[in-house]
Amino acid sequence: MKTVQVELPDKLAAEVEALVGTGWFGSEGELIRAALLEFVRRNRTDLLEGFMREDIQWALSRKEQAA
Numbered sequence: 001m002k003t004v005q006v007e008l009p010d011k012l013a014a015e016v017e018a019l020v021g022t023g024w025f026g027s028e029g030e031l032i033r034a035a036l037l038e039f040v041r042r043n044r045t046d047l048l049e050g051f052m053r054e055d056i057q058w059a060l061s062r063k064e065q066a067a
Contacts, residue, residue: 006032016028016031016032019031
């Protein structure tokens with residue numbers, strides 16, 4: 001497993017602490033993992049489409065340079 005350090009705005013950090021403190025999550029790490037998983041699940045299609053568009057645009061620009 002990879003470790004990642006993040007800096008959170010004070011307001012968001014307080015919300016994280018409150019959610020952990022009230023028992024919604026066992027730890028800050030658990031909450032952040034759940035939030036990232038949900039973000040990826042909700043945005044996977046849009047993210048992949050964006051990456052594909054960037055790749056296609058790059059390939060077309062290379063083709064134009066070669067011509």
